[in-house]
Amino acid sequence: MKAALFERIGKSPAVVVVPDPVAGDGDVVVDVVAAPVLAYAHEVLSGERPMLFELPFVPGTGAIGRVSVVGPDATELKVGDWVYCDPTIRARDSQGLPAIALQGLTANGPTALPLQRQYRNGSWAERLRLPLENVVPIGDIDADDAGRWLTLGTMLVPYGGLSSVGLTAGETVVVNGSTGAFGSAAVAVALAMGAAGVVATGRNEAVLDALVAKGSGRVRPARMTGDQDADTAAIRTAARGPIDVVFDILPPQASEAQVLAAIRSVRPGGRISLMGGVGMGGGGELVFPYPWLMRNNITIKGQWMYPRDAVGRLVALARSGVLDLHRYEVSEFPLDALAEAIDNAAATAGPFARTVLRI
Template sequence: MRAAVLERFGEPLVVREVVEPRPGGGEVLVEVLATCVLPYAAEVFSGQRRYPLEPPVVPGLGGVGRVLAAGPDATRLSTGDLVWCDATVRSRDDARTPDITLQGWSSRGEGGLRLSRHFHDGSFTERMVVPTENVAPLHEGVDPVGFSAVGVYLVPYGGLLAAGLKAGETLLVSGATGNFGSAAVATGLAMGAGAVVAAGRNRAVLQDLRERFGPRVRTVVLGGDAEADTAALRAAAGPVDVVLDLLPPAADAAVVRAAAMAVREYGRVVLMGGVGMLGGDDLALPYPWLMRNSVTVRGQWMYPRDAVTGVVALVRSGLLDLDHEQVTTFGLDRADEAVAHAAANGGPFTRTVLTPCRARDGDIGPAPAPASDTDPGRRVTAR
């Protein structure tokens, strides 16, 4: 079978024949139909992000596929089932504090690194092995290409679960103009937030979010003055119940602080971004303010296992509408082009998708007919 391999950091992906994996106990062999290429993939593959990924490796963060073979511990999966493959793999020998690896992408600590050496290769391939518990059945009406964007929505969904977001509450998204942040706006609305305060510096993107989702979205253009920004965020929609930060590593910790301090008394702040990962100032919050206002601050990396079924339910119900997605697809032979395209096109609801088993030898087939200029529905472009 063929796969796109990262031989060394800083080198292009090499599409070549690799040994087909064989599933063991507790594993499923899946044919990969579609996998989303994240905008910062080029930073991971160059080594800029300093992820504990060990080349040579087939990268890629999960996606949509079909079951080719399942082990005897799979009681409901059948060959041919359409499934979501979740990249968040947890060790099985410690239910309370499991080690975690993101298959084909990253890991946490020494235990996560050890786990990654078994579940090493990701989804930039024709076939991959996934832990049985990481395979979630989908109904046959699902479009694999469009649904592959679910991996982006799962991240903020995990943060909002950690925050205990309740219907009717006000959510503030710090970093709302980015790829994950804009998904957080849509996810918060789907979960019943009464209002979502979208904060960022890109005025045009903020206006687009307001036009897409209507008056429940309140936008705040940040000016860089911490006190003024905090005041503007507090004034945008009254008391803020939950703050979710999704800012990337290059962002200033002062921006996170301004958003966090907009939360009300007894409010919750969840940190999911990358601030400080590549150096720079750590987040500093005043001890007296935290204590006297009974504010809860917690970090959250990824999401619990049952988050997948939760997001799938939101999509099936229509509460989370994937028709906002504008998708460009690439065949496996053009994996490196897909990475470059994702880096140059990382705006809100703009996805780059690799289709390993739909584009063998460049045969992509006809792209779906584009929507009209006045139709906000999903557009798919094949490359």
């Protein structure tokens, strides 16, 4: 089969012929129809964004495809099924928080390197092998829509964070950092989960206006200035009532003040979900207002990625039409045009855009 093999940091993957994957016990092989290209793929390949992996491997996180081969212990998956391939590979032998590897990208720590070795090859290939539990049927779809179904991969991350604090229908949620790829997806997911109102924070007025336009009257913008007290006041004004949940997805380059401005807007007894990267880019550590948190019974939940059952639940929202996959503009490239696809992903990074390889 053809695959994009990544052999050395700083050298672009080459599309070569490699052996077909073989499904063993607990495995499935999928014929890849569409695979995502991350906006920061060039940073990973160049070494600018360090990741924990062993070379060589085939990059590519997640896919939409059709089941080609199932292992001998498969009970429900059938050859030909349309499926979403979840790249979050979890250790099967852990009784607590499992080690995790993102297939075709990175391990989340040294203990996850055996997972990266076993399922190192990702979806920039004609076929993909992965654990049975990472293949989720999505029902019959039009093959032309495969790239659009890949947007589930972006939406799964905020879905994990919003679910972790129990966002329920009728509540008001703040999406802090709503103008990026994951933030804008969080707005869409919160609406699909039944939020009565979503306060979208950010500095990019054009994107905020676009979120409001797509929000069916339930999205209200709060333009951030960098003044913590003023920004908290702006969020509360936009909410028009008590704020039940704050979801933070700000990037590493954002300031601690931006996080605190949103945190302090939540009502007494409210919940906060942290999925952003503040402090990871060399900035200062976030200092929480301990007395205020304690006296107001605030719940804070850190969340990395999402639980396994989140994929099926999000697929159900998409199939019902409550979660609109058509808000995204999808740019498609063949595998042989991988370099152009990587450049396009970086150039169009942000909300409502996705770059896809059609295999």
